[in-house]
Structures are given as C-alpha cells and as structure tokens.
Amino acid sequence: xxxxxxxxxxxxxxxxxxxxxxxxxxxxxxxxxxxxxxxxxxxxxxxxxxxxxxxxxxxxxxxxxxxxxxxxxxxxxxxxxxxxxxxxxxxxxxxxxxxxxxxxxxxxxxxxxxxxxxxxxxxxxxxxxxxxxxxxxxxxxxxxxxxxxxxxxxxxxxxxxxxxxxxxxxxxxxxxxxxxxxxxxxxxxxxxxxxxxxxxxxxxxxxxxxxxxxxxxxxxxxxxxxxxxxxxxxxxxxxxxxxxxxxxx
Numbered sequence: 001x002x003x004x005x006x007x008x009x010x011x012x013x014x015x016x017x018x019x020x021x022x023x024x025x026x027x028x029x030x031x032x033x034x035x036x037x038x039x040x041x042x043x044x045x046x047x048x049x050x051x052x053x054x055x056x057x058x059x060x061x062x063x064x065x066x067x068x069x070x071x072x073x074x075x076x077x078x079x080x081x082x083x084x085x086x087x088x089x090x091x092x093x094x095x096x097x098x099x100x101x102x103x104x105x106x107x108x109x110x111x112x113x114x115x116x117x118x119x120x121x122x123x124x125x126x127x128x129x130x131x132x133x134x135x136x137x138x139x140x141x142x143x144x145x146x147x148x149x150x151x152x153x154x155x156x157x158x159x160x161x162x163x164x165x166x167x168x169x170x171x172x173x174x175x176x177x178x179x180x181x182x183x184x185x186x187x188x189x190x191x192x193x194x195x196x197x198x199x200x201x202x203x204x205x206x207x208x209x210x211x212x213x214x215x216x217x218x219x220x221x222x223x224x225x226x227x228x229x230x231x232x233x234x235x236x237x238x239x240x241x242x243x244x245x246x247x248x249x
Contacts (some may be wrong), residue, residue: 020231054080163209171215
C-alpha cells in the first residue's frame with residue numbers, strides 16, 4: 001500500500017485544515033514547490049495535491065500546482081475540478097490522476113466526457129461525515145448519497161474510472177486515528193479486498209484503486225487499511241509532524 005503525502009494549497013501556502021474548515025489552519029508552510037521537492041527527495045512515490053482555494057469557489061492555483069507537479073513525484077490533483085476543461089488541463093500537465101467529486105454530482109455532461117476520453121485518469125472522491133453522508137463543494141453541501149448505501153452505489157456508473165478516494169472529513173486534520181468502523185464498512189460495500197485480489201493479475205494501469213484519507217496518524221492505522229485491501233492512504237498532518245515516515249507498507 002502506498003502512503004501518500006498530502007500537499008494542500010491555500011493562498012500560495014501548504015496548509016493543513018482541521019476537519020476541512022478553511023478558517024482552522026493547523027499547519028502553514030510558505031513554499032509548495034519546496035515541499036514537493038522535499039517529499040521527492042525523501043522517497044515518496046506519489047503525492048496528493050489539493051487546491052483548497054478552488055474547492056471553496058475561489059481562484060484556482062494552477063501555476064503553483066504546475067510547479068508542484070514538475071518538482072515532486074507523481075501527483076494526483078483535486079480541489080475545485082468541476083468541469084472537463086480544468087480536469088484536462090491537469091491531465092495534460094502530467095497529473096497521475098484528477099480527483100473529482102462535485103463534477104460527478106452536478107456536471108454529468110462533463111463527467112461523462114471525462115470518462116469517455118480519460119477513464120484511466122479519474123479518481124472519484126467521496127468525502128463523508130460520521131453518518132456516511134457524502135458532501136461536495138468544499139465539504140459544504142451535503143448530497144443524498146450515503147457511501148454505504150449499496151442500492152444507490154450499484155446504480156452509479158462507476159466502471160470507467162481509475163478508482164476512489166474516501167475521506168472521513170470528521171477526522172481530517174485531527175490526528176485522532178483512522179475511523180476504523182467506517183472504513184471497515186466501506187471496504188465491505190465496495191468489496192475492496194475482493195476487487196484487489198481480482199486485479200492483482202492485471203497490469204497496474206488497469207487496476208481499480210482504492211485510497212483512504214482522514215485522521216491517519218500511526219503505522220497501526222496504515223496496517224489496518226492495508227489489511228482491508230486499500231491501494232493507498234493519504235496522510236497529511238502526521239507526515240508533517242513526523243509521526244509517519246514511510247511511503248509504502
């Protein structure tokens with residue numbers, strides 16, 4: 001399982017937010033490009049870039065993100081990618097994948113176009129609360145989708161994508177540890193271990209990947225997620241505070 005440092009960009013800085021709240025910054029580092037270089041030098045195989053400004057409807061940080069992509073290891077890019085044009089921009093910039101959420105719920109036309117042209121570059125993000133309810137638009141608007149509602153999940157067109165990113169927003173930035181019961185249930189609904197075992201014989205580019213995020217703060221958390229079958233885990237605060245120092249387990 002890959003352990004993926006998060007580079008959350010807000011107003012030109014790398015930040016960590018408490019439970020996704022823009023006015024509650026835990027960490028602030030002035031140069032995202034240097035942060036990307038640091039993770040590259042330390043051996044990270046993948047980083048997760050989030051445009052916090054764009055996620056909350058402000059001007060996106062395209063120029064900074066391009067520098068980060070060019071300075072670090074492979075990168076997923078998310079935050080405020082709500083149309084095909086923006087998604088394609090980051091893909092052509094060299095992103096390993098674009099992470100989309102609001103587009104899936106509010107802009108089906110562009111999402112379907114993205115599926116048609118770049119299915120191997122789409123990671124669908126489900127940001128959920130304590131009750132498994134998925135939120136969009138910078139975690140501000142709740143949808144009617146429960147991430148563990150099998151009947152609704154099965155009706156979604158989720159074949160032509162690279163994979164999924166599940167974030168327990170209520171744990172994000174808290175260092176309280178992974179929400180074990182929540183991720184256990186998600187792994188059962190999405191049959192993550194079963195999918196992983198099926199995909200092991202395929203080439204990596206064809207694999208459906210599952211990534212977990214939110215509150216991960218120890219090696220035990222990582223081991224728990226690996227045992228559930230997750231392909232990757234996004235870690236923010238615990239990396240920056242030195243609690244986690246591995247990039248793969």
